[in-house]
Amino acid sequence: MAEKQFNTAGPSRPDDHYMLDPLQRIDVDEVLALIEAKRYFVLHAPRQTGKTTVLLALMQHLNTHGRYRALYANIETAQAARGNVERGIQAACSAIARSAQVYLGDARLDDWLLRGEGRAIEAEEKLSRLLAHWSQLDPAHPAVLLLDEVDALVGDTLISLLRQIRAGYAQRPQAFPQTVVLCGVRDVRDYRIHSGGGDIITGGSAFNIKAESLRLGNFSREETVACSQPDLRTVDRAGAWMQRSGINANGMNACRATRTTEQVGSRTVGVWGM
Ligand SMILES: Nc1ncnc2c1ncn2[C@@H]1O[C@H](COP(=O)(O)OP(=O)(O)OP(=O)(O)O)[C@@H](O)[C@H]1O
Numbered sequence: 001m002a003e004k005q006f007n008t009a010g011p012s013r014p015d016d017h018y019m020l021d022p023l024q025r026i027d028v029d030e031v032l033a034l035i036e037a038k039r040y041f042v043l044h045a046p047r048q049t050g051k052t053t054v055l056l057a058l059m060q061h062l063n064t065h066g067r068y069r070a071l072y073a074n075i076e077t078a079q080a081a082r083g084n085v086e087r088g089i090q091a092a093c094s095a096i097a098r099s100a101q102v103y104l105g106d107a108r109l110d111d112w113l114l115r116g117e118g119r120a121i122e123a124e125e126k127l128s129r130l131l132a133h134w135s136q137l138d139p140a141h142p143a144v145l146l147l148d149e150v151d152a153l154v155g156d157t158l159i160s161l162l163r164q165i166r167a168g169y170a171q172r173p174q175a176f177p178q179t180v181v182l183c184g185v186r187d188v189r190d191y192r193i194h195s196g197g198g199d200i201i202t203g204g205s206a207f208n209i210k211a212e213s214l215r216l217g218n219f220s221r222e223e224t225v226a227c228s229q230p231d232l233r234t235v236d237r238a239g240a241w242m243q244r245s246g247i248n249a250n251g252m253n254a255c256r257a258t259r260t261t262e263q264v265g266s267r268t269v270g271v272w273g274m
């Protein structure tokens with residue numbers, strides 16, 4: 001197996017990169033409780049804070065435990081369609097169907113969308129019908145959808161996506177996902193969406209089923225140090241090492257906007273700073 005690297009682009013993968021356990025960065029029990037309670041919620045944080053890495057780890061965690069069928073999908077390709085609902089929703093549906101193939105080895109969503117019933121369904125309900133179809137394929141294992149880059153979408157495409165998810169909500173978990181997590185840079189209530197009709201619609205009104213907004217924390221100094229040192233690969237150990245070394249993590253939460261290097265012991269490591 002190739003040697004692990006420090007990741008500087010895209011989500012981190014345990015087999016390829018030195019990394020912190022992404023699930024330590026969220027309150028897994030709180031997330032599981034929300035899923036258990038059939039809630040829909042938002043996970044948001046600024047760019048490059050590890051959102052995608054957390055969602056991928058959460059998908060794996062849920063699928064390993066076997067109670068739910070979790071699926072991660074990045075729908076940012078729908079951004080190019082701008083306010084064109086036909087193209088935007090088709091792109092979002094394709095991203096979900098493709099993800100099911102890649103992550104779950106399940107080609108049935110793609111079949112439905114490209115060769116089956118989905119072909120004849122209007123964009124205004126194609127996404128909700130796709131999710132209903134997916135949920136009904138295996139009712140013993142409720143579906144959990146982790147949608148990434150939701151706020152990359154704009155205009156009527158974003159409004160349609162939010163409303164289609166809201167429309168199916170009452171049918172969960174038998175005929176709609178038990179939980180949908182919307183992930184992006186902003187909280188859904190802060191979306192200000194310009195519709196083709198000239199109105200401005202807020203995300204909160206188009207998606208008034210949200211139970212909770214979870215904010216993923218920025219990488220702390222401790223986490224950065226932990227990741228940079230093979231022998232300190234847990235936050236606990238890094239904390240102890242920083243204490244011994246007289247490094248004070250208090251108030252030093254790093255906002256990951258720029259990357260610099262810093263000498264840690266005998267190594268030069270990447271450090272994210274304000
Ligand atoms: N668990 C982790 N341990 C160590 N480094 C991490 C971890 N998660 C993320 N990173 C670092 O953060 C970078 C960005 O991760 P990721 O793509 O998951 O963030 P993101 O918030 O989804 O970013 P974007 O907003 O650009 O989509 C990775 O390239 C890696 O350098």
Ligand SMILES: [Mg+2]
Pocket residue numbers: 051052053148
């Ligand atoms: Mg991301």
